Amino acid sequence: MIRELPPAYKDIEPLIRIERLPTIWCPACGLGIILKLYTKAIVKSGIPPEKHVIVSGIGCTGRMAGYVRVDSYHVTHGRAIPFAVGIKMAKPWLTVTVISGDGDIASIGGNHLIHAARRNHDITVIVVNNYIYGMTGGQSSPTTPSGSKTMTSPYGHIEEPFNIPYLAYAAGASYIARWTVFHDIQLLNSILKAFRTKGFSVIEVLNPCTVFSYRNNIDMLELIRYFRTRAIVKRDVKFEDLRIEFGKPIIIGEFLHRTDKPSFEEKYLELKKKIGGG
Amino acid sequence: MSKLLKPGTYFLEGNIACAEAALLAGCRFYAGYPITPSSELMHHMARRMPEVGGVFIQGEDEIASIMMALGGSAAGLKSMTATSGPGLSLMQESIGLAAMLELPVVIVDIQRAGPSTGIPTLMGQGDIMQAKWGSHGDYEVVAYLPSTPQELFDITIEAFNTAEEYRVPVIVLADKIIGQMYGRIKVPDHSEIKLIERKKPAIPPEKYMEYLPYDSRELIPPFAAAGDGYRIHMTGLMHDDRGYPNLSQEASWKLVTRLVRKIRENARKIAKWGEHWIDDAEYLIVAYGSVSGPVRYAIKKAREEGYKVGLFRPLTAWPFPGWRIKELDNSGVIKKFIVIEVNMGQIYHVVREYVRNAEVIHVPGAPGYLPEPQRILSYIKKFCR
Amino acid sequence: MVLTLSVLKSKSKYRPIFYPELCKGCGICIDVCPVKMLEFSPEFNEKGYHYPRIKDGMEDRCIGCRLCERYCPDLAVYVEVKKE
Numbered sequence: 209m210i211r212e213l214p215p216a217y218k219d220i221e222p223l224i225r226i227e228r229l230p231t232i233w234c235p236a237c238g239l240g241i242i243l244k245l246y247t248k249a250i251v252k253s254g255i256p257p258e259k260h261v262i263v264s265g266i267g268c269t270g271r272m273a274g275y276v277r278v279d280s281y282h283v284t285h286g287r288a289i290p291f292a293v294g295i296k297m298a299k300p301w302l303t304v305t306v307i308s309g310d311g312d313i314a315s316i317g318g319n320h321l322i323h324a325a326r327r328n329h330d331i332t333v334i335v336v337n338n339y340i341y342g343m344t345g346g347q348s349s350p351t352t353p354s355g356s357k358t359m360t361s362p363y364g365h366i367e368e369p370f371n372i373p374y375l376a377y378a379a380g381a382s383y384i385a386r387w388t389v390f391h392d393i394q395l396l397n398s399i400l401k402a403f404r405t406k407g408f409s410v411i412e413v414l415n416p417c418t419v420f421s422y423r424n425n426i427d428m429l430e431l432i433r434y435f436r437t438r439a440i441v442k443r444d445v446k447f448e449d450l451r452i453e454f455g456k457p458i459i460i461g462e463f464l465h466r467t468d469k470p471s472f473e474e475k476y477l478e479l480k481k482k483i484g485g486g
Numbered sequence: 487m488s489k490l491l492k493p494g495t496y497f498l499e500g501n502i503a504c505a506e507a508a509l510l511a512g513c514r515f516y517a518g519y520p521i522t523p524s525s526e527l528m529h530h531m532a533r534r535m536p537e538v539g540g541v542f543i544q545g546e547d548e549i550a551s552i553m554m555a556l557g558g559s560a561a562g563l564k565s566m567t568a569t570s571g572p573g574l575s576l577m578q579e580s581i582g583l584a585a586m587l588e589l590p591v592v593i594v595d596i597q598r599a600g601p602s603t604g605i606p607t608l609m610g611q612g613d614i615m616q617a618k619w620g621s622h623g624d625y626e627v628v629a630y631l632p633s634t635p636q637e638l639f640d641i642t643i644e645a646f647n648t649a650e651e652y653r654v655p656v657i658v659l660a661d662k663i664i665g666q667m668y669g670r671i672k673v674p675d676h677s678e679i680k681l682i683e684r685k686k687p688a689i690p691p692e693k694y695m696e697y698l699p700y701d702s703r704e705l706i707p708p709f710a711a712a713g714d715g716y717r718i719h720m721t722g723l724m725h726d727d728r729g730y731p732n733l734s735q736e737a738s739w740k741l742v743t744r745l746v747r748k749i750r751e752n753a754r755k756i757a758k759w760g761e762h763w764i765d766d767a768e769y770l771i772v773a774y775g776s777v778s779g780p781v782r783y784a785i786k787k788a789r790e791e792g793y794k795v796g797l798f799r800p801l802t803a804w805p806f807p808g809w810r811i812k813e814l815d816n817s818g819v820i821k822k823f824i825v826i827e828v829n830m831g832q833i834y835h836v837v838r839e840y841v842r843n844a845e846v847i848h849v850p851g852a853p854g855y856l857p858e859p860q861r862i863l864s865y866i867k868k869f870c871r
Numbered sequence: 872m873v874l875t876l877s878v879l880k881s882k883s884k885y886r887p888i889f890y891p892e893l894c895k896g897c898g899i900c901i902d903v904c905p906v907k908m909l910e911f912s913p914e915f916n917e918k919g920y921h922y923p924r925i926k927d928g929m930e931d932r933c934i935g936c937r938l939c940e941r942y943c944p945d946l947a948v949y950v951e952v953k954k955e
Binding site: 210213214215216217224229230231233234235236237238239240241243244390392428429432433 | 888890892893895896897898899902918920940941942943944945946947948949950
């Protein structure tokens with residue numbers, strides 16, 4: 209049984225349920241890096257851990273809640289966002305973060321994503337995009353790039369994927385960023401910024417997946433190198449140009465940060481005050 | 487408290503009475519989605535929640551609504567949603583989650599004629615089985631069967647208490663007639679309204695690591711809300727006493743048996759029913775909800791003509807007071823149980839489960855339509871000989 | 872950056888330290904190390920994974936970039952900074 213972590217992790221150790229390590233994630237999966245970054249962000253946020261809540265859905269990323277030592281909820285497939293919204297509305301002083309996968313958030317949870325963005329709920333949604341449904345063996349997801357092979361697209365995927373930043377933008381989000389899991393410093397800063405943003409924050413994290421690599425006959429370390437080296441950081445970019453295409457460079461960066469839109473919780477609080485419910 | 491309905495007598499629509507009862511019971515989180523014939527309840531909540539300092543939100547669909555209510559409950563608020571048959575069907579997976587996470591929540595189902603879109607504006611009694619078996623796997627819920635607006639009012643308060651006490655989803659199976667008719671509602675003195683809160687952990691957050699959140703020797707674990715500092719973990723996966731995912735046979739047995747025993751071992755405390763004209767009854771009609779109205783009228787008329795017929799009126803569908811049915815059956819006095827419901831046979835099967843001696847007759851009804859008193863009288867005359 | 876012979880001969884103040892029981896043998900640290908000083912050990916941990924070790928003779932090569940530490944998903948390696 210794991211009893212302690214290397215000294216470099218002393219600050220995040222109290223925030224990780226180390227009695228449950230090693231994690232169930234595949235060797236080389238970047239979810240472990242996200243675990244480190246999210247807990248680091250909690251430490252650096254200045255918000256006490258008792259005020260942080262994590263909600264995750266079903267899938268590999270969904271297991272994230274089980275490893276973080278804050279109030280953590282591992283709910284049903286696609287429904288992390290409304291559950292998180294419920295917690296936030298009941299206790300608006302809590303910092304509520306959803307960490308879930310591309311299938312969970314953009315497929316079955318797609319409707320909840322766009323409405324939560326529309327209402328501008330003050331929560332952070334970290335969408336870990338591995339382009340596939342990894343946990344269940346490798347089916348296509350709404351972010352699977354055209355042409356790639358999955359268990360449900362064995363001849364090459366004939367669908368076009370979602371452009372998640374564009375979707376979030378159209379729906380009304382306040383903060384939108386996309387990084388790969390290897391752009392750890394930028395990702396950490398984005399999570400911190402999302403915590404501070406009063407409104408709906410969406411951070412898409414591109415994560416190489418062993419199941420995806422296997423289905424597409426790519427060596428996993430090769431896929432990792434592709435993510436690290438073929439991702440280009442761009443600042444002024446049109447949302448339409450953020451599509452992900454197999455073989456082309458991936459555009460990452462911070463794409464939107466609005467501070468002019470009040471969050472749903474702010475507006476509801478105002479309404480309550482006005483009507484007399486304090 | 488001054489913002490709540492003052493003690494007295496009112497003339498209210500059932501849906502409104504239900505909403506006011508919820509507020510009196512301490513409900514401060516409502517998430518819902520419009521569906522005939524429950525929408526008035528939601529409209530009322532939209533207006534009242536900001537007044538009492540609670541949370542109101544219209545979700546994008548029923549699934550969002552129930553999940554938001556569960557989030558509110560996880561954060562410690564008494565939470566509620568209201569819907570009808572089709573919405574309850576959509577909510578089933580989330581009801582299973584509520585049972586698994588042991589989150590108190592009240593779901594009001596103003597039943598309408600089904601299946602599917604059915605007749606949205608007419609009553610139904612088709613969700614009885616759905617309330618118990620709607621989600622996958624083994625779990626127990628509590629489901630109430632009010633039959634008048636006053637009963638809907640009283641039962642809603644009780645529903646919150648039951649949800650809090652047993653950490654269980656509670657479904658109030660009303661129907662369109664009870665929900666949308668006006669009735670006299672007596673609101674008691676607020677001091678007379680007994681409220682139950684969920685059990686809190688006995689130990690402070692710092693001692694959490696030594697504590698077993700779900701000590702399976704206790705049927706109902708204490709509840710730590712989000713933001714209370716306990717840093718709990720809740721998962722829909724099979725879990726052990728620590729709340730962590732544990733897929734072993736031992737964990738599976740311990741958890742699932744506890745989830746069902748919570749209710750089954752307290753069935754006699756939770757179940758409610760009414761017995762009318764039982765003393766000399768040789769024939770017993772089993773009816774519930776708005777059907778008990780015309781049934782009562784028919785029984786009155788039948789008794790005037792000498793028929794020894796009584797009424798057994800379950801007020802909880804689940805747990806069903808089967809032991810009382812069995813007792814009445816074993817007494818040898820009751821010759822026939824006549825189950826009259828507006829569906830193709832739901833409580834009928836449950837009654838059959840408990841009756842060995844008497845005959846059980848099934849009187850189904852076209853969804854949407856209350857059986858008329860005259861027709862019920864003719865059944866009594868036909869069967870009670 | 873030009874690596875002079877004197878730099879190559881000096882004793883580094885950085886050294887990666889591994890926690891074998893946490894390792895899943897993914898090989899990211901080995902692949903990402905810019906001075907290529909890591910390799911898989913023939914030993915394996917309780918789970919059956921081969922964990923990394925510093926290549927023979929390269930103990931002082933670490934430049935302290937900490938990419939191995941940053942990119943290890945399993946918190947199984949950290950870079951020790953020796954204090955003089």
